[in-house]
Amino acid sequence: MTRTVHVKTKHTSYPIIVGEKLERELAAAVKKEGARRVAVIADNTVVRILGTRIMGALKKAGIRAELFPFPAGERNKTQEMVTKLQHQMLKKKFGRDSLIIALGGGVTGDLAGFVAATYMRGIPYIQAPTTLLAMVDSSIGGKVGINTPFGKNTVGAFWQPRAVIADIAFLQYLSRKEFVNGLFEAIKTFLTSDALALNRVRGLDIASPFKTKKLLQEIIHRSISIKAGITERDERESGERLVVNFGHTIGHAIELLSRFKISHGYSVGYGMLVESKISELLGFISHSEYESIRNALAELGIQGKKLSQFSIASILETAKTDKKSKGGVPHYVLLSGIGSVHKKGGMYAHPVSAGIVTKAFNLCRQGK
Ligand SMILES: NC(=O)c1ccc[n+]([C@@H]2O[C@H](COP(=O)([O-])OP(=O)(O)OC[C@H]3O[C@@H](n4cnc5c(N)ncnc54)[C@H](O)[C@@H]3O)[C@@H](O)[C@H]2O)c1
Secondary structure, eight states, rough: OOEEEEOOOOSSSEEEEEEEEOOOHHHHHHHHHTOOOEEEEEEHHIIIIHHHHHHHHHHTTTEEEEEEEEEGGGGGGGHHHHHHHHHHHHHHHTTEEEEEEESSHHHHHHHHHHHHHHGGGGGOOOEOOOSHHHIIIIIISEEEEEEETEEEEEEEEEOOOOOEEEEGGGGGHHHHHHHHHHHHHHHHHHHEEEEEEHHHHHOOOOOSSSGGGGHHHHHHHHHHHHHHHEEEEEEESSSSSGGGTTTHHHHHHHHHTTTTTOHHHHHEEEHHHHHHHHHHHSSSSSHHHHHHHHHHHHHHHHHOOGGGOOOHHHHHHHHHTTTTBBBTEEEEEOOEEETTEEEEBBBEEEOHHHHHHHHHHHHHHHTT
16 A cells, blocks of 8 residues: 655655555656656665666656666765765766655665755755665655764755655565664654554564564554654754654764664664663653663663673763764753653753763663
8 A cells, every 4th residue: 555644844845655666656756856867876785686676667767867876884974975976977967957866775865865965056856765764764854964084964964855755665675684773763753752653563573574564564654654743843953853863862872883883773772772761860761661661672682781892981972973962062862751752941852961871871781
């Protein structure tokens, strides 16, 4: 079943189409923009799995498209790769009447979206997410950008796509690990916004998600709907949209300190564990609520004892580079229950003393 969620912001509106075998919908979305040429940006893994199929479908629809591959991986979400791709497009004389398709996971979406945001002062792009993480989270909302030696996503833009085409059939090629990696972002959304949906995640067959396909579709659709609503209410992340960063202050530090060996979703998984413990220590959630979060994360491979590989001093130092920091002081999104966040004076992210963060980190390490 194909379903469409609409995002309407102050400046734009676009559809998010979720379903299976959506090549025709992708071609229709491209044609609607009336671009003369199309650049399909995809990493080499995605090119190998889906390149022929997607390029064939575009060609069949009479669309003049060319593929721009780049090496897969978070390490390539850089300014250098943006420049490389833009120079390739300039060399091939792609004009302002061109359109980009970001075909891939969150790395491709962020990178290709930033290429689009800055190419000839901005050209349109379409998100065609191929990982669970990109479908439930990163392809929606128009945050695009790159990592720098100074931190995650420290250069970027708000640049909304013209459409998001989420073809669930692509997920059949994901490894269990990549599937779970994406599931952490859906869990983040539900922990902060929808306790009922969180319960439903337990029913998923993680080893063979297509055995519970209907539930998978519902989880993806629910996560997209929540993210779309948040984007509509706070496009520029000045208030409510900060909630998407639950687990990310610690998570981004872990991702950076592991030199991207721990992938984004798993890093956020560890981040959610520690930030839930902080919420408990500050009296915002009960110990039993924390325990149920810890147990749910443990089932997916998040174990506090693995945090021992990081020193708390380096975590605290790296967290200062987080974009929510104010005056060099890291801020945290905290839970006020399962499915809701702590708000104080209209603020969604809060400073927390180094003592509390250290205590939370140490308790998590001890499995408490
Ligand atoms: N912009 C946002 O709002 C936002 C939100 C959350 C995360 N992010 C970003 O998203 C990134 C993580 O995204 P990701 O986990 O999708 O990483 P990714 O794009 O690197 O994809 C993970 C791996 O899966 C492979 N892959 C992609 N599609 C596949 C498929 N269908 N079958 C098999 N393999 C496939 C890729 O080649 C890659 O090796 C991070 O950079 C993070 O910062 C951005």
